[in-house]
Amino acid sequence: MNRILSLHxxxxxxxxxxxxxxxxxxxGVGAKGDRHAGLDPNRAVLVAGLAAYEKAYKAGIDLPYxxxxxxLLLDLDPHTLPLGAKLRVxxxxxxxxxxxxxCKSLSQFDLRLPKLLYGGRGLYARVLxxxxxxxxxxxLVLIPTKG
Numbered sequence: 001m002n003r004i005l006s007l008h009x010x011x012x013x014x015x016x017x018x019x020x021x022x023x024x025x026x027x028g029v030g031a032k033g034d035r036h037a038g039l040d041p042n043r044a045v046l047v048a049g050l051a052a053y054e055k056a057y058k059a060g061i062d063l064p065y066x067x068x069x070x071x072l073l074l075d076l077d078p079h080t081l082p083l084g085a086k087l088r089v090x091x092x093x094x095x096x097x098x099x100x101x102x103c104k105s106l107s108q109f110d111l112r113l114p115k116l117l118y119g120g121r122g123l124y125a126r127v128l129x130x131x132x133x134x135x136x137x138x139x140l141v142l143i144p145t146k147g
Contacts, residue, residue: 002139004089005050006073008066010035015105016066023071025092027130031071041126042097046070047087048122049077055120061110069105070122074139078123081141088140091131096123 008017009031023031030037030044037044048070056063065073072089078096087094100122106113 002074002076002141004072004133004135004137004139005075006065006070007133007135008069008071008073009033010069010071015069015108016064017069017071019066021135023133025094025127025130025133027127029130030127034071043124044127045072045094045125046100046122047072047074047078047094047096047125049073049079050075051077051079052117052120052122056110056113056116059112059116061113061116063109067106067109068117068121069100072133076139076141079120081123082143083123084144086128086142086144087125088138088142090133090137091129092127092133093129093131094125095128097126098124100124 007020007023009020010017028041048068085096102114102118102121
């Protein structure tokens with residue numbers, strides 16, 4: 001069973017985003033209180049996988065969770081899922097909407113990081129159904145069927 005490993009809420013500027021135990025996700029808005037909430041419903045929350053941190057660590061870059069700007073850190077790699085896949089996390093339902101671009105803000109940790117994680121930093125998701133999510137909550141992957 002896949003799980004939420006860590007949750008983060010960007011209250012101010014900069015990375016890493018501070019760690020929290022609980023997030024309230026709001027449909028069409030994102031993580032309540034996050035600096036990006038309400039700006040773009042297709043980029044409401046950033047979902048990252050442990051694989052991105054492992055890739056950085058193997059390159060000699062030790063990052064604290066939240067350094068990628070994620071709201072949810074999962075023990076699965078979201079990049080292995082197709083866009084449009086839905087994730088049931090805690091009480092909320094998310095839909096993966098687009099690949100997160102790697103921005104220069106990651107350079108503050110290591111100049112190699114933007115290139116290293118290009119295309120693998122995480123995926124943005126829209127919040128289809130709001131609800132509370134907690135560290136340790138199960139993550140159920142729902143793949144859309146073609147037809």
